[in-house]
Amino acid sequence: MSEDKETPGRRRERLRREELKRNPTGNMNDAFNRAETGNLADLVGSLGWKGTGILILIIIIGFIVASIYLK
Structure with a gap:
């Protein structure tokens, strides 16, 4: 068997x-659609490190805002 075969x-x-490299905005949409089915690994993999950081910041800000308004 040849090692050159993929x-x-x-x-x-x-x-x-x-x-992913050719179409980053379409892949972000795909990632969010995949997140609806519960596959977090595909969401984070498609967003990259910048998108993942933004997502984490949004979640943290959401928790802070919710804790302020729900007191």
Whole structure:
């Protein structure tokens, strides 16, 4: 068996990464749609580190605002 051959799983992953690089805004929409089904790993993977940081900040700010108004 040749080591140059790409397995189907590796090929799918490579194509997915290439699509993420080509279309970041569409992938953010896909990530949020995937989040509705409960797959957090795909959400974070699609957003990247900047998007994940923004998401965490929004969650923290939401908790702060909720704690202030619900006292």
